[in-house]
Amino acid sequence: MLLAISIWIITIITVILFAGRYWWFPESASAHGAILDEQFEITLIVTGLVFILAQLGLGYFVFRYRERPGRTAYYSHGSNKAEVAWTVATTVLFFAMVLLGYQVWVDLYIQEAPEDVIQIEVMGQQFAWNIRYPGPDGQFGNTRPELINDAAGNPVGLDFEDPAAKDDLVVPTMAVPINRPVELLLRSKDVTHSFSVRELRLKQDTIPGMIIPLRFTATRMGKYEIACAELCGLGHHRMRSFLDVLSDEDYAQWLKEQSEF
Numbered sequence: 001m002l003l004a005i006s007i008w009i010i011t012i013i014t015v016i017l018f019a020g021r022y023w024w025f026p027e028s029a030s031a032h033g034a035i036l037d038e039q040f041e042i043t044l045i046v047t048g049l050v051f052i053l054a055q056l057g058l059g060y061f062v063f064r065y066r067e068r069p070g071r072t073a074y075y076s077h078g079s080n081k082a083e084v085a086w087t088v089a090t091t092v093l094f095f096a097m098v099l100l101g102y103q104v105w106v107d108l109y110i111q112e113a114p115e116d117v118i119q120i121e122v123m124g125q126q127f128a129w130n131i132r133y134p135g136p137d138g139q140f141g142n143t144r145p146e147l148i149n150d151a152a153g154n155p156v157g158l159d160f161e162d163p164a165a166k167d168d169l170v171v172p173t174m175a176v177p178i179n180r181p182v183e184l185l186l187r188s189k190d191v192t193h194s195f196s197v198r199e200l201r202l203k204q205d206t207i208p209g210m211i212i213p214l215r216f217t218a219t220r221m222g223k224y225e226i227a228c229a230e231l232c233g234l235g236h237h238r239m240r241s242f243l244d245v246l247s248d249e250d251y252a253q254w255l256k257e258q259s260e261f
């Protein structure tokens with residue numbers, strides 16, 4: 001009896017915590033943020049309803065078949081019909097939600113980038129982010145792993161024999177202009193990290209040996225934290241940087257200041 005009541009109480013507290021939104025996302029600052037939030041809400045409502053029904057049912061069965069004098073347990077093989085029913089229902093729900101979220105996914109990952117897209121390379125490493133801009137020539141220079149040398153100030157292994165590498169800018173923080181499409185090229189030097197900015201509603205693993213493109217358009221000026229969202233080693237908690245969303249003029253100014261160092 002106590003167990004059944006505990007299950008119900010835990011269910012109610014959980015629902016209150018989610019419905020009351022006491023710990024929620026910060027306000028979205030990207031073009032795809034609103035549609036992603038909507039998708040999140042639909043998923044939360046659907047899975048929330050399933051959760052509530054399942055927990056209430058669990059409590060009910062614990063309560064209904066609690067120990068009583070003179071009653072013995074009997075062994076059941078279960079019900080094939082019920083199993084088929086909830087497996088089919090789960091499959092249908094799962095595919096319906098995938099299809100609903102498909103458009104956001106296509107926008108972020110698959111659709112061809114617009115011509116004026118700003119490309120920025122992000123190289124994760126234990127325990128820092130290296131942000132690389134192609135510089136005035138608009139071309140990323142070659143990199144070679146054997147040239148990587150943190151102590152000499154070449155954390156991404158720029159090959160300076162390549163003329164396109166000479167003006168590349170590698171900095172510890174990121175800035176982007178507001179309302180301009182940006183394409184990140186996510187890389188990792190060592191282990192799997194995850195590039196995550198809550199306000200942009202972005203989270204994408206960076207994987208050694210892969211260059212993963214990720215697109216967004218920032219729609220609100222401000223300073224946002226770039227966190228590593230994948231436990232990547234002892235210093236994981238301090239693997240963070242910042243993203244400044246600036247006006248066009250401030251962005252141009254920022255680029256200029258950075259390249260003067």
Ligand SMILES: [Cu+2]
Pocket residue numbers: 124125126127192193194228229230231232236239
């Ligand atoms: Cu990391």
